[in-house]
Amino acid sequence: MSQLISNFPTDGVVTLNRVILKPEYTVDDLQERVAVLCENVKTYHSDTGFIGGFVALNSGAVSNEGSTVGQAVDSPLKDREALIITFWKSFEDHEASHRSETFQPLFREVLELCENGNEEIAYEMLWSGKAYSAEEAEAAREAKARYAA
Numbered sequence: 519m520s521q522l523i524s525n526f527p528t529d530g531v532v533t534l535n536r537v538i539l540k541p542e543y544t545v546d547d548l549q550e551r552v553a554v555l556c557e558n559v560k561t562y563h564s565d566t567g568f569i570g571g572f573v574a575l576n577s578g579a580v581s582n583e584g585s586t587v588g589q590a591v592d593s594p595l596k597d598r599e600a601l602i603i604t605f606w607k608s609f610e611d612h613e614a615s616h617r618s619e620t621f622q623p624l625f626r627e628v629l630e631l632c633e634n635g636n637e638e639i640a641y642e643m644l645w646s647g648k649a650y651s652a653e654e655a656e657a658a659r660e661a662k663a664r665y666a667a
């Protein structure tokens with residue numbers, strides 16, 4: 519397995535939070551509160567299991583090439599739905615971080631923005647990888663043309 523997230527162990531845990539903003543809040547509100555929360559996690563948990571993470575905002579685009587549920591033009595949750603994805607050495611490390619006194623008040627501030635409450639699901643990593651370099655991609659295509667018959 520090629521590692522996409524530097525230093526992420528092959529038996530690490532990925533957590534996913536899905537946030538749907540209440541109508542009275544903006545993406546700026548979300549970014550501000552999540553930035554403060556993430557800074558806290560980096561400060562207090564980088565040496566107790568936190569590896570990294572990212573936040574992604576629903577852009578509104580729906581892939582008609584990759585979707586099998588109709589031919590939608592755009593997502594109704596554009597600029598209202600975000601995913602908060604974090605990477606941990608273990609689920610136990612993740613859970614301990616959430617019990618910390620510094621984390622809980624900041625977490626509650628993020629939850630105030632959420633129309634959907636919060637359900638954070640933990641996943642075991644099965645695969646990750648980065649793109650080939652141009653040279654590697656060419657070699658892969660040549661190998662497929664030669665051997666994949």
